[in-house]
Amino acid sequence: xxxxxxxxxxxxLTSANYVGRLFVKYGLAFLxxxxxxxxxxxxxxxxxxxxxxxxxxxxxxxxxxxxxxKFPSQTESDKPQSYSLEMAYGIKEINDRAKVFLVTKSPxxxxxxxxxxxxxxxxxxxxxxxxxxxxTYRFTKNSPLDTSFEINSVDFTFSLRSNFLSRPDLLTSGNxxxxxxxxxxxxxxxxxxxxLLGDDMASASGKVTFLKSxxxxxxxxxxxxxxxxxxxxxxxxxxxxxxxxxxxEGEKGIVSAKMTAAxxxxxxxxxMDCFYRRVDYLNxxxxxxxxxxxxxxxxxxxxxxxLNGKGLKEAVVREVExxxxxxxxxxxxxxxxxxxxxxxxxxxxVPAINANYLSRNxxx
Numbered sequence: 001x002x003x004x005x006x007x008x009x010x011x012x013l014t015s016a017n018y019v020g021r022l023f024v025k026y027g028l029a030f031l032x033x034x035x036x037x038x039x040x041x042x043x044x045x046x047x048x049x050x051x052x053x054x055x056x057x058x059x060x061x062x063x064x065x066x067x068x069x070k071f072p073s074q075t076e077s078d079k080p081q082s083y084s085l086e087m088a089y090g091i092k093e094i095n096d097r098a099k100v101f102l103v104t105k106s107p108x109x110x111x112x113x114x115x116x117x118x119x120x121x122x123x124x125x126x127x128x129x130x131x132x133x134x135x136t137y138r139f140t141k142n143s144p145l146d147t148s149f150e151i152n153s154v155d156f157t158f159s160l161r162s163n164f165l166s167r168p169d170l171l172t173s174g175n176x177x178x179x180x181x182x183x184x185x186x187x188x189x190x191x192x193x194x195x196l197l198g199d200d201m202a203s204a205s206g207k208v209t210f211l212k213s214x215x216x217x218x219x220x221x222x223x224x225x226x227x228x229x230x231x232x233x234x235x236x237x238x239x240x241x242x243x244x245x246x247x248x249e250g251e252k253g254i255v256s257a258k259m260t261a262a263x264x265x266x267x268x269x270x271x272m273d274c275f276y277r278r279v280d281y282l283n284x285x286x287x288x289x290x291x292x293x294x295x296x297x298x299x300x301x302x303x304x305x306x307l308n309g310k311g312l313k314e315a316v317v318r319e320v321e322x323x324x325x326x327x328x329x330x331x332x333x334x335x336x337x338x339x340x341x342x343x344x345x346x347x348x349x350v351p352a353i354n355a356n357y358l359s360r361n362x363x364x
Contacts, residue, residue: 062285071305080312098336164270176261180208304348
């Protein structure tokens with residue numbers, strides 16, 4: 001008798017195909033779900049990180065408590081009687097921290113006296129110098145102008161002065177003055193010839209002002225063709241390409257020179273200050289800043305260092321920025337400052353470091 005298959009419980013071909021189609025269908029759906037889910041998850045993570053950034057590490061404050069910036073002394077007559085703020089959106093905060101850089105300290109050098117004589121000879125001063133102050137020497141010469149050269153034997157900062165304003169024959173060469181780029185390059189070569197030019201100055205652009213001699217005083221000229229002399233001011237490149245560097249006299253350079261067309265090469269520099277000291281840009285620490293609004297309060301209370309404020313009844317401030325202060329005097333650190341600018345070239349400078357990290361709290 002033949003065997004019947006009617007009651008068999010094993011799978012047949014039809015059911016196997018059905019199960020296979022279900023597996024493929026739901027497997028593909030699950031795969032698409034995983035792919036879309038991964039894209040959505042990554043988008044969410046990116047959005048979350050963008051809207052909830054991780055807090056930056058705290059400032060390093062590795063130099064410890066910093067010395068307060070020592071500004072030149074001022075009297076009440078050097079400052080405006082009052083201050084007002086004319087900014088469309090008020091004072092906005094710039095940053096909550098900034099870098100502080102170590103200024104390279106010149107080591108004691110037994111050969112310093114020989115070094116200053118070498119520098120002086122490069123600039124044409126060959127006679128024995130006079131010791132006029134601690135570590136400061138004065139050299140003189142009388143050709144092509146009566147000129148003095150005072151140099152510090154520790155950090156080799158110097159000042160050069162001449163009687164160029166009493167020489168009317170120098171005023172006949174105005175049209176021969178160099179173009180601005182060439183004038184800046186001449187000053188840089190003057191410093192570099194004595195190996196005193198740092199990299200942060202070598203690539204700086206510099207600022208050129210046209211000067212005209214009127215009654216023995218220098219006044220600003222409107223064009224190169226009207227000028228008798230050029231003033232060249234060079235400051236360090238902006239810190240992190242963002243924050244400009246200012247000196248005791250605002251935008252006047254840490255290197256500032258006056259030039260004539262009557263003489264060539266180094267002799268064309270008839271007046272100069274070079275207060276440049278090297279900064280170790282690899283040796284820095286970060287410090288918390290006082291707020292820009294609290295800095296403005298210091299300006300209003302008369303606790304800022306002010307430029308071009310004498311005789312002003314009211315100083316109108318129209319902008320504020322974060323910068324750095326490069327003193328003519330020796331300083332241990334290059335520190336950030338707030339700069340408040342206003343009408344009539346008004347400028348107020350306030351230390352930007354939080355007062356809790358300053359050794360003296362005369363400026364709060």
